Amino acid sequence: MGTGTLTIDLDALAANWRALDALSASTVETAATVKANGYGLDAGRVARALAGAGARRFFVAVAEEGASVRAALGPGPEVFVYSGHMEGDAEHLRAHDLIPMLNSVEQVTRHFEALPGHPFGMQLDTGMNRLGIEAADWSALRDSVLAKGPVLVMSHLACSDDPDHPMNAQQLRAFQAMVGDLSVPRSIAATGGVLLGAEYHFEVTRPGIGLYGGLPFEAARPVVRLSLPVIQLRDLTPGETVGYGNSWTTDAPARIATVSGGYADGILRAISNKAVLYAGDIPCPLAGRVSMDLLTIDVTHLSEAPEALDLLCEQQTVDDIADIAGTIGYEILTSLGTRYDRTYIGVSA
Numbered sequence: 001m002g003t004g005t006l007t008i009d010l011d012a013l014a015a016n017w018r019a020l021d022a023l024s025a026s027t028v029e030t031a032a033t034v035k036a037n038g039y040g041l042d043a044g045r046v047a048r049a050l051a052g053a054g055a056r057r058f059f060v061a062v063a064e065e066g067a068s069v070r071a072a073l074g075p076g077p078e079v080f081v082y083s084g085h086m087e088g089d090a091e092h093l094r095a096h097d098l099i100p101m102l103n104s105v106e107q108v109t110r111h112f113e114a115l116p117g118h119p120f121g122m123q124l125d126t127g128m129n130r131l132g133i134e135a136a137d138w139s140a141l142r143d144s145v146l147a148k149g150p151v152l153v154m155s156h157l158a159c160s161d162d163p164d165h166p167m168n169a170q171q172l173r174a175f176q177a178m179v180g181d182l183s184v185p186r187s188i189a190a191t192g193g194v195l196l197g198a199e200y201h202f203e204v205t206r207p208g209i210g211l212y213g214g215l216p217f218e219a220a221r222p223v224v225r226l227s228l229p230v231i232q233l234r235d236l237t238p239g240e241t242v243g244y245g246n247s248w249t250t251d252a253p254a255r256i257a258t259v260s261g262g263y264a265d266g267i268l269r270a271i272s273n274k275a276v277l278y279a280g281d282i283p284c285p286l287a288g289r290v291s292m293d294l295l296t297i298d299v300t301h302l303s304e305a306p307e308a309l310d311l312l313c314e315q316q317t318v319d320d321i322a323d324i325a326g327t328i329g330y331e332i333l334t335s336l337g338t339r340y341d342r343t344y345i346g347v348s349a
């Protein structure tokens with residue numbers, strides 16, 4: 001095997017959805033965010049597994065992504081588009097039966113002109129200042145938009161990964177002021193919002209990262225395992241160096257394993273000389289820099305030559321690697337490369 005094996009546990013994914021669903025009342029519908037190709041894990045397969053667990057509403061970032069999710073799910077489940085109805089989206093939205101979350105006055109006009117009668121939702125800004133209609137514009141538009149029957153109104157929290165952040169309550173108050181009196185289904189909670197408690201749940205929650213095993217959902221089951229094959233072993237004498245820039249030197253006899261996988265596979269170069277890979281439960285330090293296709297690992301302390309070493313496993317989550325690289329689990333997942341041999345396991349696979 002020349003490349004790494006990425007194993008994606010669809011049962012763990014489904015279990016994470018059920019666990020997040022169980023955190024809200026049974027009257028609250030738990031949707032699933034499957035944007036960016038299902039956080040890099042294949043939106044179609046992820047969406048099918050989650051539909052099997054009970055999810056009925058799915059969210060993607062852009063209309064182009066909606067097509068593969070619709071193809072995987074077939075007719076029935078609702079597929080929403082966070083970026084709304086952008087220029088040129090009408091045909092995609094219509095052909096794949098996607099629901100744009102309209103997020104500007106311009107989009108509202110565009111949607112009603114291009115696709116009159118096509119379902120839509122509204123995305124409101126409560127302080128994040130990224131997408132969404134501002135309070136003043138919403139006041140002006142509200143009656144005419146409501147008359148056309150939005151199927152969902154939503155906003156997004158900027159700081160929900162930090163339960164103590166005052167921004168959470170501030171955005172909640174702003175959302176209440178804009179939609180508190182509506183009978184249309186409402187949603188403000190992603191993974192972090194689900195964990196903030198019932199006030200944030202409204203009628204629909206739409207977690208992403210927690211489904212895929214990432215923080216802030218600490219109770220998540222890991223969904224990905226990344227195992228990299230050892231393609232060479234070599235013995236070094238004291239004073240020898242390893243890898244580009246001679247950034248690692250041994251002062252004792254050492255054994256180095258060269259494994260297949262590098263920054264072209266999404267193994268961030270920032271973890272050079274910092275991360276470990278696992279041989280079972282034994283940590284083995286990265287020795288030297290991550291290169292494009294290869295890593296070099298100090299396996300001097302292993303009693304047997306390893307066939308493969310794990311970068312992501314029970315002992316080391318996407319968030320552990322993210323911490324070392326100075327980023328977030330989301331970026332580790334969505335960077336996972338296309339060269340891996342991807343294996344889907346679980347009853348839903």
Ligand SMILES: *Cc1c(COP(=O)(O)O)cnc(C)c1O
Pocket residue numbers: 033035082156189190191192206207208209210
């Ligand atoms: C990505 C995203 C989500 C899901 O967020 P997680 O933190 O991954 O749960 C929900 N809503 C919007 C608008 C998003 O962009």
